[in-house]
Amino acid sequence: MNSMKMKDMINEYVRAYNSFDIEGMIALLHEEIEFRNISSGSIDVETKGIEEFREIAEQSKSLFSYRCQTIIAYSFEDDKTQVEIDYEGILAKDLPNGMKAGEKIHLKGKSVFAFRDDKVAVIEDHS
Template sequence: MNPMKMRDMVEKYVIAYNSFDIEGMIALLHEEIEFRNFSNGSVDVETKGIEEFWGIAEQSKSLFSHRCQTIVGYSFEDDKLQIELDYEGILAKDLPNGIKAGEKIQMKGKSVFAFKNDKIAVIEDYS
């Protein structure tokens, strides 16, 4: 896939994510989407397929009253696009780890996107 098309698709995905627009996110995904979230070097969330992704997206949406990913860098390799990002979120409810509703979370991370049939087929988030 053309790097500019990959970049455009990922930017649309991030806009939909920031807007809590799950349908907009799903529209960009391959039906066999694979999603993995890596935290501190290990996978803490993994889904396969649109339905599982939708479920985790709905669950994540309910955790935040505000969230914003800001892309600060891009790199391309073969059929993959990696973005470096700054993340900010405000919790909508208390978490088991002691973080309370209304608290702001800020972190840096990266996401790697792979593509198939002009759709996003793999998303790997690292924080």
């Protein structure tokens, strides 16, 4: 897959993510999608397959009243693309870690996307 097509798919995925459009996100994913959220070097969430991804996406959707990923930069290597992300969100409910509904989260991180069969096959979010 060429870099322009990868970039377009990532932009569409981020648009769907920002607008809480889970079906729009799912439409771009390979049926064997692997998702990992890596925080401070440790995997804290991992899914395999569309249904596990859908479950975690629904859970995540309910945590935020607002969320926005902004892509700062892209780098391409073979069938992978790394994007630098600026993220902000507003919590919709209290979290077990003590954060309260209405609090704003602001993070910088990166996401790595890998592609197979013209679909997103791997997403790794690093923060």
